Amino acid sequence: MRRLLNQQPGRFSALCLSALPFLLIVIVYLIASDLRLAENPNDKLLPSLGSLKEAIVQAAFEPNRRTGEIQLWSDTAASLQRLILAVAISALLGLMFGLATGVIPYFNAGLSPLIAVLSMIPPLAILPILFILFGLGELSKIMLIVLGVAPCIMRELHLRVVDIPHEQIIKAQTLGASTWQVIWRVVLPQILPRLLNAVRLTLGSAWLFLIAAEAIAAESGLGYRIFLLRRYLAMDTILPYVAWITLLAFLSDYLLRVVSRRLFPWAAKT
Numbered sequence: 499m500r501r502l503l504n505q506q507p508g509r510f511s512a513l514c515l516s517a518l519p520f521l522l523i524v525i526v527y528l529i530a531s532d533l534r535l536a537e538n539p540n541d542k543l544l545p546s547l548g549s550l551k552e553a554i555v556q557a558a559f560e561p562n563r564r565t566g567e568i569q570l571w572s573d574t575a576a577s578l579q580r581l582i583l584a585v586a587i588s589a590l591l592g593l594m595f596g597l598a599t600g601v602i603p604y605f606n607a608g609l610s611p612l613i614a615v616l617s618m619i620p621p622l623a624i625l626p627i628l629f630i631l632f633g634l635g636e637l638s639k640i641m642l643i644v645l646g647v648a649p650c651i652m653r654e655l656h657l658r659v660v661d662i663p664h665e666q667i668i669k670a671q672t673l674g675a676s677t678w679q680v681i682w683r684v685v686l687p688q689i690l691p692r693l694l695n696a697v698r699l700t701l702g703s704a705w706l707f708l709i710a711a712e713a714i715a716a717e718s719g720l721g722y723r724i725f726l727l728r729r730y731l732a733m734d735t736i737l738p739y740v741a742w743i744t745l746l747a748f749l750s751d752y753l754l755r756v757v758s759r760r761l762f763p764w765a766a767k768t
Protein backbone atom coordinates (compact mmCIF):
# COMPACT_ATOMS: atom_id res chain seq x y z
CA MET A 499 0.00 0.00 0.00
CA ARG A 500 1.46 3.33 -1.09
CA ARG A 501 1.19 5.95 1.58
CA LEU A 502 0.30 9.48 0.58
CA LEU A 503 3.37 10.92 2.30
CA ASN A 504 5.62 8.83 0.03
CA GLN A 505 4.02 9.91 -3.24
CA GLN A 506 5.78 12.66 -5.18
CA PRO A 507 4.04 14.75 -7.86
CA GLY A 508 5.62 14.88 -11.29
CA ARG A 509 6.94 18.10 -12.76
CA PHE A 510 3.76 18.88 -14.68
CA SER A 511 1.56 17.93 -11.74
CA ALA A 512 3.59 20.12 -9.40
CA LEU A 513 3.25 23.03 -11.83
CA CYS A 514 -0.52 22.57 -12.04
CA LEU A 515 -0.85 22.28 -8.27
CA SER A 516 1.19 25.45 -7.72
CA ALA A 517 -0.96 27.37 -10.24
CA LEU A 518 -4.25 26.11 -8.82
CA PRO A 519 -4.46 28.43 -5.75
CA PHE A 520 -3.78 31.48 -7.92
CA LEU A 521 -6.42 30.40 -10.41
CA LEU A 522 -8.94 29.97 -7.60
CA ILE A 523 -8.13 33.45 -6.26
CA VAL A 524 -8.73 34.96 -9.71
CA ILE A 525 -12.03 33.11 -10.12
CA VAL A 526 -13.26 34.20 -6.68
CA TYR A 527 -12.26 37.79 -7.46
CA LEU A 528 -14.08 37.79 -10.81
CA ILE A 529 -17.24 36.37 -9.27
CA ALA A 530 -17.19 38.85 -6.38
CA SER A 531 -16.47 41.74 -8.76
CA ASP A 532 -19.36 40.80 -11.05
CA LEU A 533 -21.73 40.55 -8.11
CA ARG A 534 -20.73 43.94 -6.67
CA LEU A 535 -20.79 45.71 -10.03
CA ALA A 536 -24.17 44.19 -10.87
CA GLU A 537 -25.54 45.68 -7.67
CA ASN A 538 -23.67 49.00 -8.03
CA PRO A 539 -21.95 49.82 -11.37
CA ASN A 540 -20.01 52.63 -9.67
CA ASP A 541 -18.50 50.35 -7.02
CA LYS A 542 -14.71 50.90 -6.71
CA LEU A 543 -13.77 48.16 -4.27
CA LEU A 544 -13.51 45.32 -6.80
CA PRO A 545 -12.99 46.83 -10.26
CA SER A 546 -13.65 44.83 -13.40
CA LEU A 547 -10.91 43.41 -15.62
CA GLY A 548 -11.57 46.19 -18.10
CA SER A 549 -10.96 48.85 -15.47
CA LEU A 550 -7.80 47.09 -14.31
CA LYS A 551 -6.52 46.91 -17.89
CA GLU A 552 -7.13 50.62 -18.49
CA ALA A 553 -5.38 51.53 -15.24
CA ILE A 554 -2.38 49.34 -16.08
CA VAL A 555 -2.05 50.86 -19.55
CA GLN A 556 -2.25 54.37 -18.12
CA ALA A 557 0.28 53.70 -15.36
CA ALA A 558 2.76 51.59 -17.32
CA PHE A 559 2.68 52.99 -20.85
CA GLU A 560 1.32 56.55 -20.90
CA PRO A 561 3.58 59.47 -19.84
CA ASN A 562 2.37 61.74 -17.09
CA ARG A 563 1.07 64.99 -18.54
CA ARG A 564 2.74 67.10 -15.87
CA THR A 565 6.15 65.43 -15.53
CA GLY A 566 6.45 63.48 -18.78
CA GLU A 567 7.48 60.35 -16.85
CA ILE A 568 5.77 56.99 -17.02
CA GLN A 569 4.29 56.63 -13.56
CA LEU A 570 4.85 52.94 -12.84
CA TRP A 571 8.45 52.83 -14.02
CA SER A 572 9.51 56.04 -12.27
CA ASP A 573 7.96 54.81 -9.02
CA THR A 574 9.63 51.41 -9.45
CA ALA A 575 13.04 52.98 -10.08
CA ALA A 576 12.75 55.17 -6.98
CA SER A 577 11.72 52.27 -4.73
CA LEU A 578 14.30 49.81 -6.07
CA GLN A 579 17.08 52.36 -5.66
CA ARG A 580 16.21 52.79 -1.98
CA LEU A 581 15.72 49.06 -1.41
CA ILE A 582 18.90 47.87 -3.12
CA LEU A 583 21.08 50.43 -1.35
CA ALA A 584 19.57 49.68 2.07
CA VAL A 585 19.76 45.90 1.65
CA ALA A 586 23.36 46.13 0.42
CA ILE A 587 24.34 48.18 3.48
CA SER A 588 22.46 45.75 5.74
CA ALA A 589 24.20 42.75 4.16
CA LEU A 590 27.63 44.34 4.57
CA LEU A 591 26.98 45.23 8.21
CA GLY A 592 25.50 41.80 8.85
CA LEU A 593 28.56 40.10 7.37
CA MET A 594 31.04 42.23 9.31
CA PHE A 595 29.35 41.96 12.70
CA GLY A 596 28.28 38.35 12.19
CA LEU A 597 31.86 37.32 11.51
CA ALA A 598 33.25 39.43 14.36
CA THR A 599 30.85 38.14 17.01
CA GLY A 600 30.99 34.57 15.75
CA VAL A 601 34.77 34.26 15.63
CA ILE A 602 36.19 36.63 18.24
CA PRO A 603 34.92 36.08 21.82
CA TYR A 604 35.63 39.67 22.91
CA PHE A 605 33.43 41.03 20.11
CA ASN A 606 30.78 38.47 20.97
CA ALA A 607 30.73 39.52 24.62
CA GLY A 608 30.65 43.22 23.79
CA LEU A 609 28.32 43.38 20.79
CA SER A 610 25.92 40.43 20.94
CA PRO A 611 23.69 41.94 23.67
CA LEU A 612 23.45 45.21 21.73
CA ILE A 613 22.60 43.42 18.48
CA ALA A 614 19.97 41.34 20.28
CA VAL A 615 18.35 44.48 21.69
CA LEU A 616 18.43 46.26 18.32
CA SER A 617 16.76 43.30 16.64
CA MET A 618 13.88 43.51 19.13
CA ILE A 619 13.09 47.19 18.50
CA PRO A 620 10.09 47.60 16.16
CA PRO A 621 11.57 49.74 13.35
CA LEU A 622 8.25 51.39 12.54
CA ALA A 623 8.02 52.61 16.14
CA ILE A 624 11.20 54.66 15.73
CA LEU A 625 10.29 55.99 12.28
CA PRO A 626 9.31 59.43 13.71
CA ILE A 627 12.69 59.58 15.46
CA LEU A 628 14.46 58.84 12.18
CA PHE A 629 12.53 61.60 10.46
CA ILE A 630 13.54 64.02 13.23
CA LEU A 631 17.21 62.98 13.11
CA PHE A 632 17.70 62.56 9.37
CA GLY A 633 14.89 64.63 7.90
CA LEU A 634 12.29 63.53 5.37
CA GLY A 635 14.77 62.74 2.60
CA GLU A 636 16.24 59.48 1.38
CA LEU A 637 18.51 58.89 4.36
CA SER A 638 15.69 58.33 6.84
CA LYS A 639 14.03 55.74 4.56
CA ILE A 640 17.28 53.87 4.05
CA MET A 641 18.08 53.97 7.77
CA LEU A 642 14.66 52.49 8.57
CA ILE A 643 15.33 49.48 6.35
CA VAL A 644 18.88 49.08 7.66
CA LEU A 645 17.77 49.19 11.31
CA GLY A 646 15.02 46.70 10.58
CA VAL A 647 17.06 44.24 8.53
CA ALA A 648 20.74 44.46 9.53
CA PRO A 649 20.41 43.18 13.14
CA CYS A 650 18.50 40.11 11.95
CA ILE A 651 21.22 39.33 9.39
CA MET A 652 23.89 39.82 12.06
CA ARG A 653 22.24 37.34 14.41
CA GLU A 654 21.65 34.82 11.63
CA LEU A 655 25.26 34.92 10.46
CA HIS A 656 26.52 34.77 14.04
CA LEU A 657 24.63 31.50 14.50
CA ARG A 658 25.94 30.14 11.20
CA VAL A 659 29.53 30.98 12.19
CA VAL A 660 29.08 29.28 15.56
CA ASP A 661 27.77 26.18 13.75
CA ILE A 662 31.03 25.77 11.84
CA PRO A 663 32.83 22.71 13.30
CA HIS A 664 35.41 23.98 15.78
CA GLU A 665 37.83 21.33 14.54
CA GLN A 666 38.30 23.36 11.36
CA ILE A 667 39.35 26.40 13.38
CA ILE A 668 41.76 24.31 15.46
CA LYS A 669 43.33 22.69 12.37
CA ALA A 670 43.82 26.06 10.68
CA GLN A 671 45.55 27.44 13.78
CA THR A 672 47.68 24.29 14.03
CA LEU A 673 48.89 24.99 10.49
CA GLY A 674 49.91 28.49 11.57
CA ALA A 675 46.91 30.54 10.41
CA SER A 676 46.38 33.89 12.07
CA THR A 677 42.98 35.17 13.20
CA TRP A 678 42.54 37.09 9.95
CA GLN A 679 43.55 34.06 7.88
CA VAL A 680 41.06 31.87 9.76
CA ILE A 681 38.32 34.36 9.01
CA TRP A 682 39.33 34.83 5.37
CA ARG A 683 40.18 31.24 4.41
CA VAL A 684 37.98 29.11 6.68
CA VAL A 685 34.96 31.03 7.90
CA LEU A 686 34.14 33.50 5.12
CA PRO A 687 33.80 30.95 2.25
CA GLN A 688 31.29 28.97 4.31
CA ILE A 689 29.33 32.05 5.41
CA LEU A 690 28.81 33.79 2.05
CA PRO A 691 26.01 31.45 0.88
CA ARG A 692 24.40 31.80 4.31
CA LEU A 693 24.54 35.58 3.82
CA LEU A 694 22.52 35.31 0.61
CA ASN A 695 20.00 33.10 2.39
CA ALA A 696 19.74 35.61 5.24
CA VAL A 697 19.13 38.45 2.78
CA ARG A 698 16.42 36.37 1.10
CA LEU A 699 14.71 35.79 4.45
CA THR A 700 14.71 39.51 5.27
CA LEU A 701 13.53 40.78 1.87
CA GLY A 702 9.89 40.69 2.95
CA SER A 703 10.64 42.87 5.96
CA ALA A 704 12.73 45.22 3.82
CA TRP A 705 9.81 45.74 1.43
CA LEU A 706 7.49 46.34 4.37
CA PHE A 707 9.72 49.05 5.85
CA LEU A 708 10.22 50.63 2.43
CA ILE A 709 6.50 50.87 1.69
CA ALA A 710 5.81 52.25 5.18
CA ALA A 711 8.48 54.95 4.86
CA GLU A 712 7.34 55.94 1.37
CA ALA A 713 3.73 56.09 2.49
CA ILE A 714 4.54 58.59 5.25
CA ALA A 715 7.12 60.85 3.64
CA ALA A 716 8.00 60.58 -0.04
CA GLU A 717 7.31 62.21 -3.36
CA SER A 718 7.87 59.10 -5.46
CA GLY A 719 7.91 55.35 -5.05
CA LEU A 720 5.50 52.45 -5.08
CA GLY A 721 4.40 52.93 -1.47
CA TYR A 722 3.89 56.66 -2.03
CA ARG A 723 1.68 56.00 -5.05
CA ILE A 724 -0.46 53.41 -3.30
CA PHE A 725 -1.21 55.64 -0.33
CA LEU A 726 -1.79 58.63 -2.60
CA LEU A 727 -4.35 56.71 -4.64
CA ARG A 728 -5.99 55.44 -1.45
CA ARG A 729 -7.49 58.89 -0.97
CA TYR A 730 -9.44 58.48 -4.20
CA LEU A 731 -10.33 54.78 -3.68
CA ALA A 732 -8.56 54.02 -6.96
CA MET A 733 -8.50 50.27 -6.50
CA ASP A 734 -8.10 49.75 -10.24
CA THR A 735 -4.56 51.16 -9.88
CA ILE A 736 -3.80 50.07 -6.31
CA LEU A 737 -4.37 46.37 -7.02
CA PRO A 738 -1.94 46.28 -10.00
CA TYR A 739 0.62 48.14 -7.90
CA VAL A 740 0.29 45.56 -5.12
CA ALA A 741 0.63 42.75 -7.66
CA TRP A 742 3.70 44.47 -9.15
CA ILE A 743 5.36 44.80 -5.74
CA THR A 744 4.68 41.13 -5.08
CA LEU A 745 6.20 40.19 -8.44
CA LEU A 746 9.30 42.31 -7.76
CA ALA A 747 9.74 40.68 -4.35
CA PHE A 748 9.40 37.22 -5.91
CA LEU A 749 11.88 38.03 -8.69
CA SER A 750 14.43 39.42 -6.24
CA ASP A 751 14.14 36.28 -4.12
CA TYR A 752 14.47 34.09 -7.22
CA LEU A 753 17.51 36.05 -8.42
CA LEU A 754 19.27 35.64 -5.10
CA ARG A 755 18.49 31.92 -5.14
CA VAL A 756 19.94 31.54 -8.64
CA VAL A 757 23.05 33.54 -7.72
CA SER A 758 23.56 31.38 -4.64
CA ARG A 759 23.27 28.17 -6.67
CA ARG A 760 25.66 29.42 -9.35
CA LEU A 761 28.31 30.77 -6.99
CA PHE A 762 28.00 28.17 -4.22
CA PRO A 763 26.60 24.94 -5.71
CA TRP A 764 28.00 22.95 -2.80
CA ALA A 765 25.87 24.89 -0.28
CA ALA A 766 22.60 23.55 -1.71
CA LYS A 767 23.75 20.01 -0.89
CA THR A 768 24.64 20.67 2.73
